[in-house]
Amino acid sequence: MKSDGEGARSSMPDEQYVATLLSDLLAEIAVKPYAKYLNGILIDRAYLPEAVKSVIKAQPPSSCSIAAALGRSTVQYAVAKDARRAGNGWYEKIIDDTVTITCNADVYHLKAQKGFMFELGVPGGCCLFQGDLKQHKVFAQQITSEMLVNIEESGKHIWVSRPGTRHDIMDALGLCHLAAAVLGLGTAQPQRQATMEQSAERKRSRRQVRTTYFNI
Secondary structure, three states, X not given: OOOHHHHHHHXXXXXXXXXXXXXXXXXHHHOOHXXXXXOEEEEEOOOOHXXXXXXXXXXXXXXXXEEEEEEEOOOOOOOOOOOOEEEOOXXXXXXXXXXXXXXXXXXXXXXXXXXXXXXXXXXXXXXXXXXXXXXXXXXXXXXXXXXXXXXOOOOOEEXXXXXXXXXXXXXXXXXXXXXXXXXXXXXXXXXXXXXXXXXXXXXXHHHXXXXXXXXX
């Protein structure tokens, strides 16, 4: 015997079902205490883009912007000529009347995994709340379910998945890092690279003064 939820699922087309779940989730987020602090929400449009498009279009105006996200591998990624703006491994473009952030998925998967190696408080670092380790078991399994084993000369990243595992949370965390980058938040860099960039910035600052504001 099927439950009411299972019965409703079996009678709905995939796009309608996913659109319903997304709408319910956004409505749930909107009444959470932390909602007023949200600057933006990204929704992966790779699976059912029409469902994602319909949900985004149906949202009322808000200070929290909602956009679609699309991941591409390193060898497939290239900034579109008609991009509205671009950043480190991402660009924004209107696709099917929907604001879409396309990113280099390999870059942001790596950022998500490396974030746990940084010290607390370091830009781009990631940590979990303290508690019973069992609470984080599924999260940990999915974050480590894909391993980068090689980067070919072409730029192709070779990932190997652990048998019988999923990586939905890994994808979601990668999108969190992407959203942060779109909002202007940086990540930690190796000390030598950071020093070189700081030196170059000091030289530029002698020639011009530039101020940039980010809504974060």
